[in-house]
Amino acid sequence: MRMFISPVKHNAPPGSLHDVSSEPKTPPSGSEPKTLSQKVWEEHVVHREDGQPDLLYVDLHLVHEVTSPQAFDGIRQSGRSVRRPDLTISTEDHNVPTEDIDKPIADEISAKQVDTLRANTEEFGITHYPMGDKNQGIVHVIGPEQGLTQPGMTIVCGDSHTSTHGAFGALAFGIGTSEVEHVLATQTLLQPAQETMSITVNGELPEGSTAKDVVLAILGECGTGGGIGAIAEFRGPVIEALSMEGRMTVCNMSIEFGAKAGMIAPDETTFAYLEGLPNAPKGADWDAAVAHWRTLRTDEGAKFDREVVLDGSKITPHVTWGTNPGQVISLADNVPSPDMFDDPVARDAANRALEYMGLTAGTPMREVPVDTVFIGSCTNSRIEDLRAAAAVAKGRTVKDGMRTLVVPGSGLVKEQAEAEGLDKIFIDAGFDWREPGCSMCLAMNPDKLKEGERSASTSNRNFEGRQGRGGRTHLVSPAVAAATAIAGTFATPEDLR
Amino acid sequence: MDPVHIVQGTAVPLDRSDVDTDQIIPSDWLKRVERTGFDKGLFAEWRDDPTFVMNQDEYLGANVLLGGPNFGTGSSREHAVWAIQQYGFAAVVSSRFGPIFRNNCTKNGLVAVEVTPEISDQLMAAVQADPTLELTIDVERRTLEVPALDIEVSFELSDAVQHRFLNGLDDIGLTLQNQASIDSFESARPAFKPITR
Numbered sequence: 001m002r003m004f005i006s007p008v009k010h011n012a013p014p015g016s017l018h019d020v021s022s023e024p025k026t027p028p029s030g031s032e033p034k035t036l037s038q039k040v041w042e043e044h045v046v047h048r049e050d051g052q053p054d055l056l057y058v059d060l061h062l063v064h065e066v067t068s069p070q071a072f073d074g075i076r077q078s079g080r081s082v083r084r085p086d087l088t089i090s091t092e093d094h095n096v097p098t099e100d101i102d103k104p105i106a107d108e109i110s111a112k113q114v115d116t117l118r119a120n121t122e123e124f125g126i127t128h129y130p131m132g133d134k135n136q137g138i139v140h141v142i143g144p145e146q147g148l149t150q151p152g153m154t155i156v157c158g159d160s161h162t163s164t165h166g167a168f169g170a171l172a173f174g175i176g177t178s179e180v181e182h183v184l185a186t187q188t189l190l191q192p193a194q195e196t197m198s199i200t201v202n203g204e205l206p207e208g209s210t211a212k213d214v215v216l217a218i219l220g221e222c223g224t225g226g227g228i229g230a231i232a233e234f235r236g237p238v239i240e241a242l243s244m245e246g247r248m249t250v251c252n253m254s255i256e257f258g259a260k261a262g263m264i265a266p267d268e269t270t271f272a273y274l275e276g277l278p279n280a281p282k283g284a285d286w287d288a289a290v291a292h293w294r295t296l297r298t299d300e301g302a303k304f305d306r307e308v309v310l311d312g313s314k315i316t317p318h319v320t321w322g323t324n325p326g327q328v329i330s331l332a333d334n335v336p337s338p339d340m341f342d343d344p345v346a347r348d349a350a351n352r353a354l355e356y357m358g359l360t361a362g363t364p365m366r367e368v369p370v371d372t373v374f375i376g377s378c379t380n381s382r383i384e385d386l387r388a389a390a391a392v393a394k395g396r397t398v399k400d401g402m403r404t405l406v407v408p409g410s411g412l413v414k415e416q417a418e419a420e421g422l423d424k425i426f427i428d429a430g431f432d433w434r435e436p437g438c439s440m441c442l443a444m445n446p447d448k449l450k451e452g453e454r455s456a457s458t459s460n461r462n463f464e465g466r467q468g469r470g471g472r473t474h475l476v477s478p479a480v481a482a483a484t485a486i487a488g489t490f491a492t493p494e495d496l497r
Numbered sequence: 498m499d500p501v502h503i504v505q506g507t508a509v510p511l512d513r514s515d516v517d518t519d520q521i522i523p524s525d526w527l528k529r530v531e532r533t534g535f536d537k538g539l540f541a542e543w544r545d546d547p548t549f550v551m552n553q554d555e556y557l558g559a560n561v562l563l564g565g566p567n568f569g570t571g572s573s574r575e576h577a578v579w580a581i582q583q584y585g586f587a588a589v590v591s592s593r594f595g596p597i598f599r600n601n602c603t604k605n606g607l608v609a610v611e612v613t614p615e616i617s618d619q620l621m622a623a624v625q626a627d628p629t630l631e632l633t634i635d636v637e638r639r640t641l642e643v644p645a646l647d648i649e650v651s652f653e654l655s656d657a658v659q660h661r662f663l664n665g666l667d668d669i670g671l672t673l674q675n676q677a678s679i680d681s682f683e684s685a686r687p688a689f690k691p692i693t694r
Contacts, residue, residue, distance in 0.1 A: 046682040047675045052657050055675055057682050059690055067573065069530035089693040095528060109528040116530045127694045148691050160573040160597055174597055176575035178604035186672045188679055192655060224515060224570050228596050258596055281689040289689040324515045345514045345566055444524045463519040463571060465542050
């Protein structure tokens with residue numbers, strides 16, 4: 001695969017006394033060609049002062065139970081109020097169980113967190129979707145499907161995977177709880193300027209490769225730090241050919257290589273997806289909106305601070321082997337040996353990862369046995385993901401002893417999947433069909449790995465303990481996850497034929 | 498937040514790369530609705546291990562956490578910063594930080610000191626060899642000094658963040674001074690932008 005990163009620029013390296021303060025990036029002047037991210041950024045500057053971060057307006061604030069309770073508390077304690085409850089939307093996702101949802105949440109601390117969010121949203125007049133509501137779901141699934149996520153918006157949430165919404169050409173990023181409180185109180189955020197980064201995926205994907213494989217390949221190239229300090233724009237024929245669901249999968253994992261946000265320029269695919277959704281503009285507003293959205297493209301001649309180019313025709317199904325998403329290889333490869341890494345830090349990380357993952361260098365990934373398959377998360381729980389997995393599951397049977405969870409991203413995704421009969425396909429094949437939520441992505445609800453268990457997971461993080469203490473996570477696409485559930489070892493749908 | 502001028506003390510050498518926020522504070526701890534009590538959750542998966550560096554007597558009482566590269570990658574949980582602070586650390590040193598973690602540090606007065614990989618390696622080795630080695634982090638001068646190693650390096654800290662650290666200021670109060678700008682920006686927003694109800 002031919003790729004290059006140039007020029008490799010990280011935040012100005014400190015270390016000499018001549019470099020005492022950070023050099024704030026200067027915004028492009030009016031006539032200079034601009035990138036997509038610069039255009040959206042500039043449209044949201046409320047206040048700018050030399051040497052200070054810009055004050056940006058926030059068009060949409062997504063709230064969930066985990067990162068908001070202390071922020072609401074802060075609002076109350078300071079006697080402030082929520083400035084724009086009508087630009088704020090709330091749901092419960094991280095803590096919710098994915099079965100028996102008609103019963104109260106059994107874990108008392110989880111229940112308290114969910115109840116706290118319900119009380120807070122009621123007190124401050126914020127629309128909230130509770131468990132069991134068909135609009136409830138993973139926060140990054142519900143925004144887009146309700147048409148609240150639109151091109152050119154600024155969207156924030158106390159969750160690092162907020163980058164998902166960048167698929168629509170929105171500037172969307174995760175924030176901490178202090179910033180959640182700041183947005184609740186002011187509907188703005190203070191943001192220092194970012195570098196720009198283009199990630200171009202040329203050519204055409206081979207049959208059987210998916211958006212997840214594209215972003216895993218990007219992670220293999222950039223590592224966990226290649227995007228730090230920059231907003232990434234995904235471009236090129238492979239990206240343009242992706243559906244909105246595929247684009248969301250790619251943008252979702254921008255934070256895994258450290259980017260502030262990931263964006264894709266809106267196009268006909270975007271407009272077609274949005275038209276008719278409940279909160280999409282209507283009539284004359286629609287025309288005005290589309291006319292504006294068409295301007296949200298990187299100008300000819302605009303310069304990016306960093307550039308990465310990948311050959312999409314070489315991207316095969318991928319799987320992670322280690323404990324960060326940059327430790328990733330083609331499913332056709334063998335578990336790498338730490339000796340293959342020249343960088344001592346990478347070598348040391350590989351050694352630790354192999355030990356934690358219980359893997360031996362040189363083992364073909366296709367021979368690694370898996371005991372749990374999780375299809376879901378804000379990366380891969382949309383209707384297209386479920387269709388891709390169901391197409392593999394159809395008429396086949398899950399390997400004996402395999403635990404499988406198929407968790408739709410929202411009540412609406414579940415409803416749609418059931419209308420298409422996907423639930424039946426999964427159930428007939430022996431998969432467990434669940435209620436919407438974050439589920440096994442992060443071990444905050446009853447769906448967890450046990451010590452030593454190994455999963456093929458369509459989620460976004462393979463960190464130590466991420467899916468449960470001592471659990472071993474391998475990130476894959478929905479099609480590979482489904483094929484692996486049937487084969488019992490890592491497999492592509494092609495391997496089942 | 499409380500003002501921070503100088504952090505002076507010894508360090509704990511956490512010599513591993515890619516310590517993500519799931520390691521710093523596992524997700525079980527994120528169910529809490531309070532802002533305090535996270536000190537026990539800090540590195541909870543490793544704390545049971547008697548050989549874990551924070552369990553070594555010679556590092557008790559250290560107030561600087563010396564991390565490997567890519568410290569604090571991953572999730573946006575501010576609980577990671579709260580846990581580090583509530584355990585007793587006032588500064589974290591690394592050659593590269595996860596961006597959201599680094600930003601969260603600036604909201605709580607935890608000093609994130611980014612140094613070159615060479616300085617980071619040198620400090621790690623020195624602190625492992627001598628747990629009593631004293632470090633001084635000066636927010637006003639934006640410097641990290643280790644006199645015993647003849648190290649004096651500067652680190653990045655924007656003027657805006659430095660100002661808030663030195664004065665212990667809250668972002669929201671500062672932003673609300675621009676209330677008029679927010680009002681006028683808001684009144685000019687396009688009609689096609691969505692609302693949530």
